[in-house]
Amino acid sequence: MRVVTTAQTPELDVQPSPLALLLLGREADPKSERGVECPGDLPSPSDPDLVARARAAKEKLGDKVFVLGHHYQRDEVIQFADVTGDSFKLARDAAARPEAEYIVFCGVHFMAESADILTSDDQKVVLPDLAAGCSMADMATAEQVAECWDVLTEAGIAEQVVPVSYMNSSADIKAFTGKHGGTICTSSNAKRALDWAFEQGEPSATKVLFLPDQHLGRNTAVRDMGMSLDDCVVYNPHKPNGGLTADELRAAKMILWRGHCSVHGRFSLDSVNDVRARIPGVNVLVHPECRHEVVAAADHVGSTEYIIKTLEAAPAGSKWAIGTELNLVRRLANRFAPEGKEIVFLDRTVCFCSTMNRIDLPHLVWALESLAEGNLVNRIEVDKETEAFAKLALERMLALP
Numbered sequence: 001m002r003v004v005t006t007a008q009t010p011e012l013d014v015q016p017s018p019l020a021l022l023l024l025g026r027e028a029d030p031k032s033e034r035g036v037e038c039p040g041d042l043p044s045p046s047d048p049d050l051v052a053r054a055r056a057a058k059e060k061l062g063d064k065v066f067v068l069g070h071h072y073q074r075d076e077v078i079q080f081a082d083v084t085g086d087s088f089k090l091a092r093d094a095a096a097r098p099e100a101e102y103i104v105f106c107g108v109h110f111m112a113e114s115a116d117i118l119t120s121d122d123q124k125v126v127l128p129d130l131a132a133g134c135s136m137a138d139m140a141t142a143e144q145v146a147e148c149w150d151v152l153t154e155a156g157i158a159e160q161v162v163p164v165s166y167m168n169s170s171a172d173i174k175a176f177t178g179k180h181g182g183t184i185c186t187s188s189n190a191k192r193a194l195d196w197a198f199e200q201g202e203p204s205a206t207k208v209l210f211l212p213d214q215h216l217g218r219n220t221a222v223r224d225m226g227m228s229l230d231d232c233v234v235y236n237p238h239k240p241n242g243g244l245t246a247d248e249l250r251a252a253k254m255i256l257w258r259g260h261c262s263v264h265g266r267f268s269l270d271s272v273n274d275v276r277a278r279i280p281g282v283n284v285l286v287h288p289e290c291r292h293e294v295v296a297a298a299d300h301v302g303s304t305e306y307i308i309k310t311l312e313a314a315p316a317g318s319k320w321a322i323g324t325e326l327n328l329v330r331r332l333a334n335r336f337a338p339e340g341k342e343i344v345f346l347d348r349t350v351c352f353c354s355t356m357n358r359i360d361l362p363h364l365v366w367a368l369e370s371l372a373e374g375n376l377v378n379r380i381e382v383d384k385e386t387e388a389f390a391k392l393a394l395e396r397m398l399a400l401p
Ligand code: SF4
Pocket: 072, 108, 133, 134, 135, 136, 137, 168, 261, 262, 263, 264, 325, 353, 354, 355, 356
């Protein structure tokens, strides 16, 4: 999905980037997050032999292939994953399997890029559908971020600013971060990354440019680090100077990029109030990519790994409303139902990540069969200079205390 679904609050009322206006299924640029057409002849989705074909192709490839399945993928795809997890865990798992020549990443484009950065040159990363991008990653382009840095320089604060970029960003943004002395973070270690960033200079003068998810940045700063909402400003790349005055930039501690997740950004305070009214005693557990008012109203907040661990440890008979992607919530509801744990989706409306859902069984079968026939398809390859700076930023994250 390339068209950004904007939403209920003015805060999310972003203008679509030029990339978002591109028609899905056009163009052919595997280096971008844009929708591109799949060049292969895909098997029909109704082919009853798809499961057997995927199994046969995977067996033929043996140890040469390693299939990664992100938590938000469909069950029909997850069944073929050698390992499941969040994007960073999967990239590290791939790097730990050097014998696997082909890494088939069932996830989205920025995840495949990260896997390419962290794996050896001999390993080739394949994204079964090149149209599987991420609307959040699309919201920060290299040109926009370079322009933002010029704005910060003109305001006389660039030397005080440390970029911290969420894993959910393009390789270009990770490289920008590495080049400017910053680090990458995940939703699990965002607080540690911010602590580190504020230690890179005089703490009272240091500022963080947080890319591209304003919500994770704001939630971490306010909820976990005791900052106030007034310490945060939002840089809008679609407005001159980000829509901020030099004085506003100088006064801020957190400069939040105006990006958000189209899935987690949909949960609202009404969703929380509604589920509490419907299910007395329910525990509300949400991802920190949700809006601040949702996080503030929830009982528990954490990454997908945290959500899974919390539910594993939950007592029988407990009730949970989960604010994250629907494929994962459904899988967890089925997994824990026999233990007497009631798990529901936080919102009443369907909330899949549409780009994650681009990876389906026909695309996976096509990718595996192509590889088994010796045809390398849909390779995601980050150029060497970008890779070097992006790796620097990722290594700073790995070195976080
Ligand atoms: S769930 Fe959100 S952040 Fe994750 S891939 Fe989908 S749009 Fe991007």
